[in-house]
Amino acid sequence: MSFEVTGKLLQKYDTQQVSDKFKKREFVLELAEEINGNIYTNFAKLQLVQNKCEIIDRFNKGDMLKVSFNIKGNSYVDKKDGETKYITNLDAWRIEAAGAAQPGNTSSAQAAPAYNNAPTYNANTGNAAGNSYNNATVNFNPSPETIDDLPF
Numbered sequence: 001m002s003f004e005v006t007g008k009l010l011q012k013y014d015t016q017q018v019s020d021k022f023k024k025r026e027f028v029l030e031l032a033e034e035i036n037g038n039i040y041t042n043f044a045k046l047q048l049v050q051n052k053c054e055i056i057d058r059f060n061k062g063d064m065l066k067v068s069f070n071i072k073g074n075s076y077v078d079k080k081d082g083e084t085k086y087i088t089n090l091d092a093w094r095i096e097a098a099g100a101a102q103p104g105n106t107s108s109a110q111a112a113p114a115y116n117n118a119p120t121y122n123a124n125t126g127n128a129a130g131n132s133y134n135n136a137t138v139n140f141n142p143s144p145e146t147i148d149d150l151p152f
Contacts, residue, residue, distance in 0.1 A: 001071070002070055005066075005069070006065065006067075007031040008029065008063070008064055008065075009056075009061055010030045013026045022049070023049070023053055025047065026046070027045070027047075027048070029046065029067065031043070031044055047089055048092050049091060055092075055095050056095055059097075063097065063098075065096065066095075068095075069090050069091055069093065071088065072088070072090075073086060073089070074086070
C-alpha cells in the first residue's frame with residue numbers, strides 16, 4: 001500500500017552505507033495541519049533506499065515536497081533482553097515539488113497550510129507570544145482533543 005504526504009523539507013542527511021548490499025538516506029519533512037483554526041506541526045523522518053538515495057539531491061531545505069512512500073516494518077529479538085522489538089520505516093520512492101503538474105492533471109495544486117502562523121510559547125516566561133523571546137520560544141500546538149469545540 002502506498003501513501004502520500006506534502007510538507008516542507010527541513011533536513012536531508014548524507015547517504016549511509018549500512019552494509020555492502022544496503023544503503024539508505026534519511027530526510028525530515030515538516031508537516032502542518034489545520035484543525036478548528038489551529039495549526040498543528042508534526043515532523044516525519046522518511047528514508048530513501050538503494051538506487052533512490054539520490055532523488056532528493058535536486059531539492060533544497062525549505063522546498064515544499066510531495067512524497068510518495070510505503071510503510072515497511074520488521075521485528076527482531078533483542079539479544080540483550082530476549083524481547084521482541086519492532087521497527088517501522090517510511091520508505092520514500094518518489095519525490096516531487098508540491099506544486100508540480102501531473103500528466104493529465106489540469107487542476108491547480110491546493111495551497112499548503114501556513115507553517116509560521118502557529119502560536120508560540122516561551123519556556124522561560126510561560127507567556128504565549130511571537131518569536132521575540134531569546135531562543136527559548138517553541139511552537140505551542142495543543143492536542144486537538146483539548147480544543148473545546150462543543151456548542152454549549
